[in-house]
Amino acid sequence: MAALPRRSALGLVFMCCAFLPLAGTAVHVLGDERGLGPEFDGIGGLSGGGATSRLLVNYQEPYRSQILDYLFKPNFGASLHILKVEIGGDAQTTDGTEPSHMQYENDENYFRGYEWWLMKEAKKRNPNIKLIGLPWAFPAWISDGENWPYSYPDRTAYYISSWIHGAKLYHNLDIDYVGIWNERSYNKKYILLLRYTMDKMGLEQVKIIASDNLWEPISWSVLHSELSDVVDIIGAHYPGTISSSNAKKTGKKLWSSEDYSTVNNNVGGECWARILNQNYVNGNMTSTIAWNLLASYYQELPFGRDGLMTAEEPWSGHYEVQSPIWITAHTTQFTQPGWHYLKTDGHLEKGGSYVALTDGKGNLTIIIETMTHNHSACIRPPLLPFKVFQQNVTFQLQGSFKQIEILKVWHSKFNYDKKAKFFSQLSDIKLANGSFSMPLEVDEIWTLTTISTGKHGNFPEPPSSNSFPKDYRDNFNVKTPPFSEAPYFSDQTGVFEYFMNYSDPGDHVFTLRQVVTQRPITWASDADQTISVIGDYAWQDVNITCDVLIETANTGGVFIAGRVNKGGKFIRHAEGLYYWIFADGEYKVTNDLPGNTVLASGKSGTRAGKWHTLTLGIQGDVAYGLLNGYPLWKDVRVVQPCRGWAAIGTHGFELAQFDNFHIQAG
């Protein structure tokens, strides 16, 4: 019958000589005589929604490439099948803003932001990786300022199709799938027009995912309208491993197009292991995509560390490879999009699940999970009642698989007492007559496969963790910036990008400029001001100096700030100490971004079109401000907040420039 992998008292597995089935096992038959099950579409990670890869670009080599290898390199780490990115819309989309490729009508620029670069890095490592684009927000011109992207659906369709076309034209990137509007309503007319526009632009091969929200009402609509001709995939978010009956009835591919959203410690790994199998076993979903790909944003922003791994310290080079990377590897290194699930019920008698997949050419991969953890830290704890026990299982291979004599074995075990072991290769299983039995403990993942290319990739330990430099300056003097944004600045409303003014006579040829001039079609609650944060959230005492240029006469204004205590979707209510100057010759010191609490104000003589130097000092509970090196205000009491990031920004959605930024922290 079978040779058995057995575990010694030390938890090691070895091969047993017995061919008898283990006690108490049901036999799971894996065959292809009745045809194959649904096509598998791959496991992915999501960069964006928003700015979740922001800090990655600022890592030095070799660390940046190492992180990318852990995510994308085949047979190395997570070896992802799919990269999904945000189509930037200039607005706050959870952890920051990402720039649009068309910031105003007649504007086209396919070199803003870092998603193009990320997609190319992914393709470099895995030319077969699938790419998905999805918008969260849109620039205002799309709807003439209305907060709704479907007022002129033809315009929106042109805007999105242009992004896909630009990806090919400027970066040679083939986008495989496009979504509608993340976790917001879809519009039937728009979806039909998107298909029509893409076809007209030669993008017939791009498939449409709808609608990155709940299963309904999109499934109902696909069942009962002409949408069934144009929607290729029904994508739901955080489905809790279940799909609706309408969704199944559509006969479309069902995806968990955003899932996971858990801190990347062991709990995150357990949630991820469970849903990777059970999204198919319970819900017929053939793809699962993790939000987010990589936690590469300041940790105190919303959902800190909710990535497959963490890289949030470009200044030190430190990054952390955590369990979700290896949990992903259990599936991704031994399957590919285009493989098929076998027709089996993947529920195990004593809890847990398995999936079995084949390339249709004789290869077989079985992935088993026995996660017990019903942890509230999983964003969607299990919906179905479940208990998982130690058990023995027997598999009987039939059809094309009957001749398989050896399966490679990969194993992970979550262990709360000892150091957990992830993705270790154990001795092969030798089959006799296509059958084998094995014992399963709880909180394990097994991959049993004919594929022999699996590898636990490794780099030397990265540098140890270190805080943001206490003395940091940037004069933005970069002739050909590799990215449109300056290192470490993390835009929370508005978009700050490198700017060159060759007609400037002197010191301000290269600057950083805020470029969003109209409130975008937002996804979260963007502030009414623009703001970009930088530095260490733990900073208390700081001196910040920055040259600033107001570009809007009469109504314009800019600020520098310390102790900014909120970001992401909470940016509207960020407190801190804000030092503003205005084009009308006034200054203000406020305790919050909206300016509800004014701590000081008066005449400054400042105006638009002239560079000014602002200095803000915060020491204990007292602050002072200089203008062009001279005291303007002092002895302002700061009761709260007691710490936070530094920031720059503008009074409204207006052009403004910043130069010679310098921060010293205590």
Ligand SMILES: *[C@@H]1O[C@H](CO)[C@@H](O)[C@H](O)[C@H]1NC(C)=O
């Ligand atoms: C395999 O099956 C054949 C035919 O059914 C049988 O004769 C043989 O003993 C089996 N081998 C093992 C190792 O069970």
Ligand SMILES: *[C@@H]1O[C@H](CO)[C@@H](O)[C@H](O)[C@H]1NC(C)=O
């Ligand atoms: C698994 O099989 C072994 C060997 O037959 C047996 O000793 C053990 O009790 C079984 N375990 C369970 C949980 O049934």
Ligand SMILES: *[C@@H]1O[C@H](CO)[C@@H](O)[C@H](O)[C@H]1NC(C)=O
């Ligand atoms: C979904 O899965 C169930 C159980 O495996 C199966 O009976 C059903 O046919 C599947 N439905 C679809 C639409 O694939």
Ligand SMILES: *[C@@H]1O[C@H](CO)[C@@H](O)[C@H](O)[C@H]1NC(C)=O
């Ligand atoms: C399995 O996949 C490998 C490539 O991963 C391929 O070379 C081989 O032909 C496939 N088929 C079998 C039966 O191993």
Ligand SMILES: *[C@@H]1O[C@H](CO)[C@@H](O)[C@H](O)[C@H]1NC(C)=O
């Ligand atoms: C999981 O835990 C949650 C919260 O603790 C509880 O509401 C839920 O019923 C549990 N689910 C299962 C399947 O045990």
Ligand SMILES: *[C@@H]1O[C@H](CO)[C@@H](O)[C@H](O)[C@H]1NC(C)=O
């Ligand atoms: C560029 O520099 C020139 C000369 O100082 C100035 O008049 C102009 O306003 C600057 N343009 C911008 C956009 O800053």
Ligand SMILES: *[C@@H]1O[C@H](CO)[C@@H](O)[C@H](O)[C@H]1NC(C)=O
């Ligand atoms: C800020 O500047 C003041 C005046 O030069 C100095 O006394 C203080 O130590 C500085 N604070 C920090 C955090 O560098």
